[in-house]
Amino acid sequence: MQQPAPTQHSGLIGIQPVPSGAIEAARKIRREAGFPVGWLITPAALWLLIFLVVPLLSIITFSFWTSTGSGMTPDLTLQYYGDYFYNEGFFEAEHRNYLKPSVFIRTLGSTFYFTIVVMALCLLLGYPIAYFLAMQVQSFKWQLALFLVCMVPFWTSYLIRAVAWMPMLGRRGLLNKFLLSIDVIDKPVTFLLYSEFSYTMALVQLYVVLCVGPIFFSLAKIDNAILEAARDMGATPLQIFREIIGPLSLPGVAIGMIFIFVMIMGEFATAVVVYGGKTSTTGTVILNYYAIANYPFAAVNALMLMLSMMIGVVIILKLVDIRKEL
Amino acid sequence: MAAKRRWTPERRRKAFVKGGYSVYYAIFLVFIYGPMIAMFVLSFQGRRGGTSFPMRGVSLYWYEKLIEPSTVGDLQGAMGRSIMLALIVMVITALFSTMLAMAFRKRFFGAGVLFYTVMAGLMVPGILLSLGLASLMKQVGIPPNWWSSALGVHVVWTLPFGFLVMMAVFNRFDSSLEEAARDMGASEWTVFKEVTLPLITPGIVAAGLFGFTLSYDEFARTTLLAGEFNTLPLDINASMTQRIRPTLFALGTASTVFSLLMIGLFLGIYTILYRRSR
Numbered sequence: 001m002q003q004p005a006p007t008q009h010s011g012l013i014g015i016q017p018v019p020s021g022a023i024e025a026a027r028k029i030r031r032e033a034g035f036p037v038g039w040l041i042t043p044a045a046l047w048l049l050i051f052l053v054v055p056l057l058s059i060i061t062f063s064f065w066t067s068t069g070s071g072m073t074p075d076l077t078l079q080y081y082g083d084y085f086y087n088e089g090f091f092e093a094e095h096r097n098y099l100k101p102s103v104f105i106r107t108l109g110s111t112f113y114f115t116i117v118v119m120a121l122c123l124l125l126g127y128p129i130a131y132f133l134a135m136q137v138q139s140f141k142w143q144l145a146l147f148l149v150c151m152v153p154f155w156t157s158y159l160i161r162a163v164a165w166m167p168m169l170g171r172r173g174l175l176n177k178f179l180l181s182i183d184v185i186d187k188p189v190t191f192l193l194y195s196e197f198s199y200t201m202a203l204v205q206l207y208v209v210l211c212v213g214p215i216f217f218s219l220a221k222i223d224n225a226i227l228e229a230a231r232d233m234g235a236t237p238l239q240i241f242r243e244i245i246g247p248l249s250l251p252g253v254a255i256g257m258i259f260i261f262v263m264i265m266g267e268f269a270t271a272v273v274v275y276g277g278k279t280s281t282t283g284t285v286i287l288n289y290y291a292i293a294n295y296p297f298a299a300v301n302a303l304m305l306m307l308s309m310m311i312g313v314v315i316i317l318k319l320v321d322i323r324k325e326l
Numbered sequence: 327m328a329a330k331r332r333w334t335p336e337r338r339r340k341a342f343v344k345g346g347y348s349v350y351y352a353i354f355l356v357f358i359y360g361p362m363i364a365m366f367v368l369s370f371q372g373r374r375g376g377t378s379f380p381m382r383g384v385s386l387y388w389y390e391k392l393i394e395p396s397t398v399g400d401l402q403g404a405m406g407r408s409i410m411l412a413l414i415v416m417v418i419t420a421l422f423s424t425m426l427a428m429a430f431r432k433r434f435f436g437a438g439v440l441f442y443t444v445m446a447g448l449m450v451p452g453i454l455l456s457l458g459l460a461s462l463m464k465q466v467g468i469p470p471n472w473w474s475s476a477l478g479v480h481v482v483w484t485l486p487f488g489f490l491v492m493m494a495v496f497n498r499f500d501s502s503l504e505e506a507a508r509d510m511g512a513s514e515w516t517v518f519k520e521v522t523l524p525l526i527t528p529g530i531v532a533a534g535l536f537g538f539t540l541s542y543d544e545f546a547r548t549t550l551l552a553g554e555f556n557t558l559p560l561d562i563n564a565s566m567t568q569r570i571r572p573t574l575f576a577l578g579t580a581s582t583v584f585s586l587l588m589i590g591l592f593l594g595i596y597t598i599l600y601r602r603s604r
């Protein structure tokens with residue numbers, strides 16, 4: 001195809017001459033319209049520099065500094081990295097075992113394991129909800145209302161929502177009462193609260209709404225005509241899901257999973273509330289070493305957490321192309 | 327479509343599936359709201375009742391305990407600080423996200439970097455920001471405060487939400503309205519004040535909602551950065567390390583009701599403004 005010359009533009013009546021330079025001038029006006037970009041972005045950019053970039057850079061820096069017991073001195077050392085990989089807890093430094101992974105790596109591993117379990121459960125529980133909202137509810141008003149009902153807990157305190165599990169799961173809690181009344185058990189069980197079970201359950205309840213949202217949005221974007229066409233050509237519901245709905249909702253799934261992944265990897269408060277502090281997550285380890293003023297070691301733990309999170313996010317992004325969604 | 331359709335097997339199957347999903351949705355709601363409702367009920371526990379069912383009478387005893395200054399420390403003060411902080415975060419979030427989204431309507435140098443930096447606020451766990459900023463401030467010798475360091479990281483957390491909302495608003499924005507105003511010789515400020523702002527106000531309110539509610543409830547990012555005075559989530563956390571009493575449930579209920587009221591208020595304002603902007 002032949003491109004029209006820049007000084008002409010093709011209209012309905014034919015090719016008409018345009019005063020030379022007019023297009024350039026129009027482009028220039030469009031580019032310069034609105035407030036200057038510099039003024040618009042500077043305050044927020046500075047804010048992010050001070051409160052996001054600098055703290056992260058200082059974690060990296062401090063991880064190489066030396067702890068003095070009450071603070072740090074800028075003497076560069078790799079000692080804390082060594083401790084991280086080889087030490088069995090700081091309070092008994094003699095008990096080193098070079099064959100077993102250190103307690104810190106194991107903590108990171110168990111944090112990771114919990115995160116994966118919770119992610120899988122959230123996806124399993126959340127996907128049908130998003131599917132129901134996007135595909136089964138026809139009226140837009142109902143869709144919005146039911147969606148908002150799901151999202152409201154996200155806007156309330158997650159600390160309080162964690163606390164709220166206590167009357168449910170305790171030895172005299174509602175769940176025990178319920179199980180007793182239907183004769184599943186004959187005396188109250190104690191594993192419900194302060195256990196892996198309660199921890200997983202609470203985390204799923206706290207974070208499942210985070211994956212309902214993105215999945216809902218990507219499902220709602222699917223053009224109904226495609227589904228109609230598939231149905232007309234005799235595709236079964238399973239085929240439609242496998243060939244159309246599933247792949248098209250993947251970006252939403254990925255975004256939801258990334259959300260849940262980063263939030264739970266850095267989680268520490270829920271562990272204390274419903275697990276009674278019996279376990280440690282990498283988050284609680286960081287806080288503990290901050291509390292005893294060993295900032296460099298807290299920084300090393302934080303850095304390892306950050307690294308494993310980055311790896312996780314990169315893996316998810318490699319599996320699914322979410323750029324379509326943004 | 328005919329006004330009255332026959333009850334074919336196909337329709338029956340569809341209704342069955344939809345019914346199944348509806349039941350599942352209801353169970354899901356019980357799952358995410360159930361514990362909170364149990365907590366609400368237990369907060370009205372009688373004077374001699376404990377932290378689990380059965381209820382021993384109904385009273386406001388634990389709410390009264392809450393108001394007494396001695397029991398949980400400086401609760402009113404903490405609540406006041408949390409609200410104040412949330413309001414400041416709300417204003418800054420709304421302002422910054424509007425400005426950023428307006429900038430992103432054009433292409434500019436470093437747009438990609440800035441976009442990912444804003445989004446990083448969503449991804450970086452609160453504990454990392456808390457640790458980094460707290461140890462830095464300790465090293466430099468600046469004491470942390472809820473109105474300085476905590477405010478800083480709260481905005482980092484809420485900004486991406488507001489920013490995404492405003493980006494969505496400007497995505498559907500009809501620029502020809504602004505161009506018309508400009509062609510008629512309006513200055514940039516007039517264009518913004520008379521054309522742009524009225525159209526995007528609902529979006530700004532939504533961005534503010536994220537700013538307020540997320541900051542009001544934020545715990546992880548405040549942990550090491552609130553300084554000498556606690557915010558409400560920190561106070562709740564502190565009272566959890568003591569023996570659990572129904573006071574905690576009363577506090578949780580009061581705080582949640584407040585959150586819900588704020589959400590309702592924002593949604594109300596949003597609806598009114600949205601209707602007006604059409």
